[in-house]
């Protein structure tokens with residue numbers, strides 16, 4: 326498979342004449358189509374809802390598009406809750422899946438009607454102190470050990486800070502029930518960026534069996550099961566993307582095998598996807614501004630790790646297309662670098678690409694989730710604009726680029742200093 330950008334060179338040039346690079350651009354049509362496909366995959370479940378993980382792409386325009394497609398939001402901070410509220414999300418469209426949570430945030434989440442998902446048994450007491458125990462409550466599970474699908478280890482929940490052990494979570498439901506809670510959910514996030522149609526079905530089976538055990542041990546009927554995030558995307562062109570329809574069917578099968586016979590056929594399935602909802606539908610667009618021929622061949626671009634941290638932070642692969650050279654042979658080997666004084670500020674290392682000339686426009690793929698959102702201001706670099714390619718082909722700015730005024734805004738009297 327090859328990765329094809331959703332904008333052409335001519336389109337990019339027209340956009341750049343209005344909005345200089347670097348910028349992130351999102352594809353509204355593809356975002357909507359993907360969201361509809363997710364809902365189709367889970368249409369067998371009456372109460373299904375996707376709570377989009379705001380942290381992946383915290384932009385109000387994106388959140389409103391997803392809201393029109395029936396999604397809620399998943400938050401884990403005050404700002405994310407506030408953004409959700411401002412975008413019109415209401416009870417029961419907001420999930421608060423936080424950890425290490427300040428009491429004020431529990432209080433605010435409760436005030437705006439978010440469903441609170443407790444990360445730890447000690448948070449029952451914290452929540453009670455903050456705002457009392459709400460009628461609807463969810464608990465986060467961590468089975469420990471390694472999470473495998475057949476013989477492949479997918480992730481290591483035993484090392485993860487999240488969730489409660491099995492004895493703790495059963496005890497938590499008993500306590501919550503005794504304190505007046507009436508509607509209960511289970512949540513777990515056991516593996517990240519899985520490119521496998523087996524992740525959700527395997528996780529679902531674990532959580533469905535847990536729901537049956539909770540019913541027996543704590544005399545609590547689970548109303549919803551939140552499979553959380555973790556359904557991934559293929560960042561490299563050689564991988565096959567997940568098939569959400571196959572995934573939905575896999576969960577359906579486990580549901581019919583485990584929950585229905587236990588009298589739990591009314592359970593609603595929730596998801597909390599971030600990456601799967603947005604990553605492929607965003608590009609970071611940047612211009613080649615320098616070439617350097619030393620011990621290696623370098624192409625310097627006008628974006629840097631501040632605009633996309635994943636390569637620097639995790640050594641993550643992001644595919645790169647040189648616009649207008651989609652069909653040219655990849656007969657050059659480059660490091661594609663940003664300008665930070667950090668040698669890990671490289672979008673690609675030893676990447677085979679067509680010959681790059683100064684002024685060429687590069688599309689860095691799959692930046693729609695955990696891209697702009699992870700941005701920072703190291704070296705005094707400013708965050709880029711975010712643009713939206715609308716369904717009618719027009720382009721709207723949905724967040725302007727930062728200015729130095731933004732950068733210095735938290736310093737009192739900065740502009741008064743005499744220079």
Ligand SMILES: *Cc1c(COP(=O)(O)O)cnc(C)c1O
Nearest residue numbers: 378422553554555597598599600
């Ligand atoms: C990050 C996160 C998600 C979304 O994860 P993706 O990998 O983007 O799908 C969902 N739920 C919680 C609690 C998270 O922390």
